[in-house]
Amino acid sequence: MKPTPVLPAQQGPPRDLLDAQIEPFLRYLRAAGYAERTLRKKRAVARAFARWWRRRQVPGEALIDSHLVAFVARGPRGRPARVRFELAALRPFLAHLRAAAGVPTPPQRTEEPLEQRYADYLRHERGLAESSLRTYLPHIRAFLTAQAARPSGGAPAAWDGGTVRDFLLARRRRRSSPSLRPLTAALRSFLRFCYLRGDTALDLALAIPPVRRWTPTAVPAVLAPAEVERVLATPDRATARGRRDHAILLLLARLGLRAGEVVALELGDLGWRTGEFLVRGKGGAQACLPLLADVGEALATYLRQGRGPSASRRVFLRLRAPRVGLGGPAAIGHIVRRALARAGLCPGRRGAAHLFRHSLATRLLRHGASLAEIAEVLRHRSSASTARYAQVDVDALRAVARPWPGAGGAQ
Numbered sequence: 348m349k350p351t352p353v354l355p356a357q358q359g360p361p362r363d364l365l366d367a368q369i370e371p372f373l374r375y376l377r378a379a380g381y382a383e384r385t386l387r388k389k390r391a392v393a394r395a396f397a398r399w400w401r402r403r404q405v406p407g408e409a410l411i412d413s414h415l416v417a418f419v420a421r422g423p424r425g426r427p428a429r430v431r432f433e434l435a436a437l438r439p440f441l442a443h444l445r446a447a448a449g450v451p452t453p454p455q456r457t458e459e460p461l462e463q464r465y466a467d468y469l470r471h472e473r474g475l476a477e478s479s480l481r482t483y484l485p486h487i488r489a490f491l492t493a494q495a496a497r498p499s500g501g502a503p504a505a506w507d508g509g510t511v512r513d514f515l516l517a518r519r520r521r522r523s524s525p526s527l528r529p530l531t532a533a534l535r536s537f538l539r540f541c542y543l544r545g546d547t548a549l550d551l552a553l554a555i556p557p558v559r560r561w562t563p564t565a566v567p568a569v570l571a572p573a574e575v576e577r578v579l580a581t582p583d584r585a586t587a588r589g590r591r592d593h594a595i596l597l598l599l600a601r602l603g604l605r606a607g608e609v610v611a612l613e614l615g616d617l618g619w620r621t622g623e624f625l626v627r628g629k630g631g632a633q634a635c636l637p638l639l640a641d642v643g644e645a646l647a648t649y650l651r652q653g654r655g656p657s658a659s660r661r662v663f664l665r666l667r668a669p670r671v672g673l674g675g676p677a678a679i680g681h682i683v684r685r686a687l688a689r690a691g692l693c694p695g696r697r698g699a700a701h702l703f704r705h706s707l708a709t710r711l712l713r714h715g716a717s718l719a720e721i722a723e724v725l726r727h728r729s730s731a732s733t734a735r736y737a738q739v740d741v742d743a744l745r746a747v748a749r750p751w752p753g754a755g756g757a758q
Contacts (some may be wrong), residue, residue, distance in 0.1 A: 363433035364448055365397035372443045381655070382672035393437040409452050415441065435474070455563075461503065461604040462487055465540055474631035478675075486533040490514055503546040508554040511538070515555065527558045570706040572691060575600050581689040588666055592682050594645040595663060599683070599703035601639050605726050606676035612662040617646065626726075634726055676700070708733070 372393065373386050381389075399418050400410075404525075417438045433692055444450040450465075466484060469475040475483075493514055494501035511534070518530060538583045539552040570578070579596050583589035598604045598612075608626050616625035623635045638646075648661070660671030673679065683699040708721050722733040 365400055368444055368448050369393045372440055379668050381668035389436040393440050396437055426468040462491060464539055468540055476679045480531055483533040486530045487537050490534060503541050505539050506547055506551060511551050511554045531555050531558050569709045570702055575706055578686050578690045581686045587653035591663060594649045595682055596686060597645050599640045599700055601637055601642050603707040606679035609679050610673050610675060613660045614662060628726055
């Protein structure tokens with residue numbers, strides 16, 4: 348038996364509150380699409396936890412996350428599946444108690460004020476997505492932690508070029524050049540923010556040297572038109588999964604959407620009367636794209652016969668409970684890789700959804716579209732992002748290639 352952790356004594360909920368909230372919690376799960384068999388199991392776990400809570404000898408404790416850990420540790424070791432299931436049942440139950448029954452939430456660890464101000468700046472003034480914040484903030488937190496250990500106490504006014512140099516050199520010893528680019532980008536943005544807000548007297552962002560970045564020379568991987576159609580034919584449209592996956596694949600193949608743009612698509616974005624729909628792109632950019640006939644038909648079929656009821660406004664939902672929107676771009680990549688495998692194609696593990704985007708750009712280029720027109724279709728901000736597709740048009744490159752000098756050379 349594992350020893351029960353010693354838990355802090357705080358003012359907490361009445362002992363019978365847990366029993367009273369089990370059925371309302373199950374009603375919430377039922378509305379989220381959970382099966383009755385799963386609900387029965389979750390009811391048993393919640394009742395066992397309520398009994399365990401009533402038997403505790405320390406009165407007046409607040410219900411906190413460490414109580415869940417103590418509960419699942421009560422049994423014998425070697426049953427990780429049981430522990431995972433009980434935690435998966437009890438964590439939403441605790442969230443329900445806090446939201447619906449007034450159980451107090453323990454105070455959370457507060458971030459450094461400067462870090463919090465920078466996060467708010469990225470979120471509200473620069474319009475960065477939460478995924479970008481998750482990339483930037485760990486680097487900034489590491490920088491602030493390193494400065495707090497210095498004799499100056501980490502005050503921004505004491506930072507100088509040597510401060511930035513020492514931090515980067517210490518990090519450089521453990522990183523490759525590609526992994527340094529996100530670090531330098533985050534630190535450069537943060538130091539410029541500090542300068543503009545008056546926290547530092549100098550713009551220390553200028554002290555960060557650029558990281559060498561090799562221009563990609565490989566031709567982008569693409570699918571032939573026949574291969575694209577083969578992949579589009581793989582979903583079984585007699586099932587809800589197949590109808591959903593077919594609509595997703597059509598959005599990727601016909602319109603070149605990014606995986607994150609497919610995930611973010613909401614019901615209100617579909618303009619059925621105007622024949623357009625709204626796309627939320629990178630950096631908060633928005634664009635209206637035409638709702639092509641086959642794409643619109645696939646979406647309508649999925650919404651009528653595959654999506655099912657849900658409180659979520661996202662177009663594409665999970666198939667299993669809770670019936671909410673897809674978790675992120677990785678879910679789209681999984682759908683694409685599964686379809687490619689069924690079509691007999693073997694893509695790499697990363698960037699599977701982007702294959703359709705590359706294929707669309709290549710097809711447009713070979714049919715006479717200019718790079719500017721392709722950039723408009725794909726919503727590129729930089730012309731360099733579109734210029735790499737010029738490598739794909741081999742016939743046009745052959746026409747401007749100069750012959751190999753000298754006789755007998757390579758042809």
